[in-house]
Amino acid sequence: MLVACAALLPSAIWAAAKSKVPATPELWxxxxxxxRKLTWERNFKSESEVKPNRGFWNKLVDVVAGAPDYRFLVRPYGITADSRGRIIVTDPGASGVHIFDFAQRKYKFIERKEKSKDAMTTPQCVAVDAQDNIYVTDSDAGKIFVFEPSGKFVRAIGSLKGGEGYFKRPTGIAVDSREQRIYVTDTLRDQVFVLDMQGNILQTIGKTGQGDGEFNLPTELRLSGPYLLVVDAMNFRVQVFDRAGKFQYAVGKIGDTTGAMFRPKAISIDSEGDLYVVDALWGVVQVFNRQGELLYYFGAKGTHAGEFQLPSGLFIDHDDKVFVVDSFNRRVQEFQYVGLKNQVPGSVK
Known part of the structure; x- marks a missing residue:
């Protein structure tokens, strides 16, 4: 059958390729x-974009046996990158975690939804440690799942004897490998928990309220130099603490004016120390300096390059590549920020 198809199909495949009109690349x-400038680089949303281009014979086999069943983003939420440059995206819609390795042209999907013990059902946010181990919060399970860089399951932090998780709704997570600390927000408790690497609680930061150091449904967090930044979602701001949990300052306010936040979701820092905040409802990313002044914003509601629908996760790597999880568009958008050469000390993500 394969030989017969080989005799019949080349002209059809060639004709289809010839008639295909190449899409005009989007520019932004x-x-x-x-x-300074910010340039849109690309979108990615599927395992197929990581794999090498399939040659003629692969395509011929696809005609006979069917095309590969590639994984794709369903409802992506959180994002980070490890020391190898792999992009790691949580996907509560798919109950798993995507690992995109464009440099090595590899892809992996991590899941545990069928496990009888410590099933991962709603992965939320993600972080890595100095060894590229992967830490994933699960907002429904109430646990933190730890995986090796290969994706092999290691353990669950916060797993109780009855099978439930200790945390009410863990969301944001960050790992301080040097000090051997894990920071995690518990959104329903209005607190940030500080854990050791074994998962023992060392400290809690914050309580319910609107004052300095108080939270109303905190979500994502980020470590940057000596600072801990927490998205205080329903207080419509980002609060900044030192690593010991002492309040330093806040950025943002409620309202519909310039610099206000309506539904902040995630935060990251560029090499110059400026704060990038995703606002899901407005479909923009706002950029503030450390004095809380709005420098600029980018984005709008839509489906084209530089446009978002319910953006959620945000990560900036050491090369100032800005990754925005465009959740409702089921994709990640990648931008390149080109700024000044002098970086702010302590601005490491």
Whole structure:
């Protein structure tokens, strides 16, 4: 059958390829003060975008046996990158975690939804440690799942004897490998928990309220140099603490004016120390300096390059590549920020 198909199909495949009109690549760029700029690089949403281009014979086999069943983003939420440059995206819609390795042209999907013990059902946010171990919060299970860089399950932090999780709704997570600490927000408790690497609680930060150091449904968090940044969602701001949990300052306010936040979701820091905050409802990313002044924003509601629908996760790597999880569009958008050469000390993500 394969030989017969080989005799019949080449002309059809060639004709289809010849008649296919190449799509015009989208372009998006924002020029900023001082020669800075932000350029849209690409979208990605599927395992197929990581794999090498399939040759003629692979495509011929696809005709006979069927095309590969590639994984794709369903309802992506959180994002980070490890030291190898792999992009790690949580996907509560698929009950798993996608690992995109564009450099090695590899892809992996981590899941545990069928497990009788410590099943991972709703992965929320993600972080990595210095060894590239992967830490994933599960908002429904109430646990933190730890995986090796290969994706092999290691353990669940917060797993109780009855099978339930200790945390009410763990969301944001960050790992301080040097000090051997794990920071995690418990959204329904309005607190940040500080754990050792074995999962023992060392400290809690915050309580319910609207004052300095108080939270109303905190979500994502990020470590940056000596600081801990927490998205205080329903207080419509980002609060900044030192690593010991002492309040330093806040960015943002409620309202519909410039610099206000309506539904902040995630935060990250660029090499110059500026704060990027995703606002899901407005479909934009706002950029503030450390004095809380709005520098600029980018994005709008839509489906084209530089447009978002319910964006959620955000991560900026050491090369100032800005990754935005465009959740309702079921994709990740990648931008390149080009700023000044002098970086702010302690601005490591």
């Amino acid at each position: 760029e924002m020029s900023l003060d001082g020669g």
